[in-house]
Amino acid sequence: MMTGHDTDEGGNETADPRARRAGERDAFAIVGRVATVTAILMYVSYIPQIIGNLHGDKSSPVQPLVAAINCTLWVVYGFFKKERDLPVVIANLPGILFGIFAALTAF
Structure with a gap:
């Protein structure tokens, strides 16, 4: 029977799925921000x-x-896809600049 709630393995009702999805979105937002910062630090x-x-x-x-x-490929992907993915763009822009500069100064 559909009650608007999910059940766990034991058949017990769990929290509202909308609340769970909101929590997942918040968690993914945090992971996305941390990943963006670490990517910038890497470059x-x-x-x-x-x-x-x-x-x-x-x-x-x-x-x-x-x-x-x-x-460069990731920036193009993030910028030109239907729904722009600005964290991908922001995380990879420094990689273009620092990567090219590091490669050029190696010669």
Whole structure:
């Protein structure tokens, strides 16, 4: 019988599904924000590599160049999909800039 509530494995009624979905949305929003911040930090971490490259301690340009290409694809995806995904765009923009700069300074 449909009561508007879900049941657990024991057949006991659980909280309103709308409340559960709202809680899931809140949790996903938090995860999305944390993921955006950690992605930005990941690309900002190229700064020591860039400084080393500029001081003559050259490193391989391959990884930052591939990261810049990957980030470019994600920015295009997030910006041009039907419902823009701005956290994806924001998280990957620094990767384009820092990845290209780190790759260029490696030469």
